[in-house]
Amino acid sequence: MRLLCAAALSLSVGLWVAYAQDKKPADGPKTDRAEKFAALKKKFEDENKELATQLSKAENPGDARAIQGEMKELVLLTAGKAFEIAKDDPKDEVGFDAAAFVVQIAGRIGANNEDVDKATQMIALHHAASAKVRDLLVPAMRLGEPGDKLIKAVSEKATDKDTKGVATFIRGYKIAQAIEEEEDEKQIALMVKDATAMLELAAKEAPNAKINPSAPKSPTVGDLATKEIENLKAVTSVVVGKAAPEVESMTLDGKKVKISDYKGKVVLFDIWATWCGPCKAMIPHERDLVKKMEGKPFELISVSADNKKETLEKFLEGEKMPWTHWWDNGPESPVLKKYRVRAFPTLYVIDHTGVIRHKWVGNPGNDKVDAAIEELVKAAIKAKG
Numbered sequence: 001m002r003l004l005c006a007a008a009l010s011l012s013v014g015l016w017v018a019y020a021q022d023k024k025p026a027d028g029p030k031t032d033r034a035e036k037f038a039a040l041k042k043k044f045e046d047e048n049k050e051l052a053t054q055l056s057k058a059e060n061p062g063d064a065r066a067i068q069g070e071m072k073e074l075v076l077l078t079a080g081k082a083f084e085i086a087k088d089d090p091k092d093e094v095g096f097d098a099a100a101f102v103v104q105i106a107g108r109i110g111a112n113n114e115d116v117d118k119a120t121q122m123i124a125l126h127h128a129a130s131a132k133v134r135d136l137l138v139p140a141m142r143l144g145e146p147g148d149k150l151i152k153a154v155s156e157k158a159t160d161k162d163t164k165g166v167a168t169f170i171r172g173y174k175i176a177q178a179i180e181e182e183e184d185e186k187q188i189a190l191m192v193k194d195a196t197a198m199l200e201l202a203a204k205e206a207p208n209a210k211i212n213p214s215a216p217k218s219p220t221v222g223d224l225a226t227k228e229i230e231n232l233k234a235v236t237s238v239v240v241g242k243a244a245p246e247v248e249s250m251t252l253d254g255k256k257v258k259i260s261d262y263k264g265k266v267v268l269f270d271i272w273a274t275w276c277g278p279c280k281a282m283i284p285h286e287r288d289l290v291k292k293m294e295g296k297p298f299e300l301i302s303v304s305a306d307n308k309k310e311t312l313e314k315f316l317e318g319e320k321m322p323w324t325h326w327w328d329n330g331p332e333s334p335v336l337k338k339y340r341v342r343a344f345p346t347l348y349v350i351d352h353t354g355v356i357r358h359k360w361v362g363n364p365g366n367d368k369v370d371a372a373i374e375e376l377v378k379a380a381i382k383a384k385g
Helices: 002-022 028-056 061-087 093-109 114-126 131-140 144-157 161-181 185-205 221-237 277-281 283-292 309-318 334-338 366-384
Strands: 248-250 256-258 266-272 298-304 324-326 346-350 356-361
Touching: 028 061, 028 093, 061 093, 061 114, 093 114, 093 131, 093 144, 114 131, 114 144, 131 144, 131 161, 144 161, 161 185, 161 221, 185 221, 221 334, 248 334, 266 366, 277 283, 283 298, 283 366, 298 366, 346 366, 356 366
Parallel strands: 266 298, 298 324
Antiparallel strands: 248 256, 266 346, 346 356
16 A cells, blocks of 8 residues: 555656646746747738839839739738737737737728727727837827727826827827818817817927837927917818908919908909819819909909929910919918818808808809809999999
8 A cells, every 4th residue: 555655646746747847837828929929020021021112113003003902911911810919918018019010000001900990999998008009109090990099098098298198189180180071160160179179288298209209300299289279270260251361472473462462352262283173174164254254343363282383384375264373382382271271172252351251172163153253243342332
């Protein structure tokens, strides 16, 4: 019996030793996941680099689009594999790195699928307070609603001042951009108020924080917030029923002009470009309108957004447009900035007192333009007595 017990004890000790030798260290699974992620990341970078090289050598737009499609497919396929690694332990370092990688590569090209959304949500849920999410904020801007939720979570939970400031700025900036799609004046006023509050808070919290910390010349939160706030002030001033904001420009012969020079006349302020099809389609009717309004208190002012004045001048050589033309630094024109032009054509009708009476983005139709101008011209003539 004593020998049997000794044998049993020896066997049990041997099994324990064998188990202990075979058992992986506590961080074994984490190490395996880290190695798996590193291999996946390298494979993606190598394949993406090769596709980028092919894209740079593409001989026509069709080939370029095909390669871009392959790049997007690679991103989404890699995102799925990275998310599988991340979800095994979403709270640990490997989980964060894998999910963050998904946000970075998908955000770079604005690619979305279920795996990208889940990875973005994972970071918002488990890592919003970490300073490491700062590098993900700009890519997240292109990831739709999950990206917006991540930015919001970081702005509310981040403990790092600069990270919180950048996230808050981006929230304000996105509201400001969304104003362009809004038509309801009351809603616009609320959006301006919300965006301004966030931009001011961001500038106060982290004025010197760079939007993209990895780029040495990246603008700061303070600089960008100040510019956006100025733009938002224009939103509330460039509205129907308010005085047209004063703005200076140049005629084609180099003469300085400003919108107030035309007070006493009804002005059709037409902001366009020679490359804009819908803009050019309006030219024949604009010619008829100018002829019909000859001798009346009316002025058609076309403001060109063409990059070069020579482009406009050459166009006018072949297209009869006998009315006033302004050009001042093309797309950087003070008119485009102050009047917040985001699409072409953008048209404003300003009455003889200098008040904006109509605004249209795109051609509203000849009848609508004519009716608006005829009514206001009659009022201008009546006011003259």
